[in-house]
Amino acid sequence: MKKWSKLQKELYLIIDPEIDFQIHCVAYPMRSRYGNTDLPRYWITLGKEIIFDYPKQFVSHDGGIRNYKPHGITKNYPYNNDISDISDLIREYIDTPVSEIFTKHFENDYWGLANILRAADRRIGQRRLDILRRRIKNQAAQKILEVRFKKSTVNNQENS
Template sequence: MSKPWSKLQKEYYLLVADGLKIQLQCRAYRMASNYGDTNIPRYWLTLGKEVLWDYPGDFMGRENPERAPTGAFPYIMDVSDISSLLREYIDTPKDAVFNRVFEHDHWGLTDILKASDKRIGRRRLPLLKEKLSNPAAIRVIEARLT
């Protein structure tokens, strides 16, 4: 991560549509075992009290078996990739964000970010909704339209 998480998070919140109760969090949890200690990362995004996106929880093979990583702790490597993706999203110019395809988004995060982004105004939200199949992103669009 090029910047501390709190600075990246703050920059994301500057893009969030006014009045949208969305939170993006990142934490590392200490896990001790007989083989040593490690930090297990977790990202999650909520709308109000509803968890819309949870990494690694949503990617452990239960709901998305095709996205389940292999190996003991593959998630540790994804943390910097998710933060880099968030940085790339934040740095995308306003006129490009609507149609941009984020090739390195293996988690479906950028659809949710687009749905929450005030740079995509209410007038274009129905068009975005038609383009997306991500239920979490659609839920965010519906919250913005009500």
């Protein structure tokens, strides 16, 4: 996995600065007499609320990773996990031309992350955000959209 701080910094450049959106990635070292590995975690906060949490929202009690991959569940978390895939998706989102962001199907988005990023993307205007709000079911993205619409309403009232 490439440097997370660089990717995070690039993502923050396109996130609406008016919302309290933060994204984090960390790998906690796990040491035992059976071996060593890292426990990866990705999480997104909106204000003080965690709205996306990998692996918590995606790993089942038997260690399988529930996601939307066409080939089913990846077993054996933390030894097999999606952290690099999530970082790759974020990189793909950042590198996508602005003209394609709203309509592009991110083929490797197995976690609903693209709609979360779209909802927070400052390059997407109010009209398209309204379309997004009516079109998606992702609860985390809906929370971001709600905050963005509230901020927009407040800003419009202040400018009147």
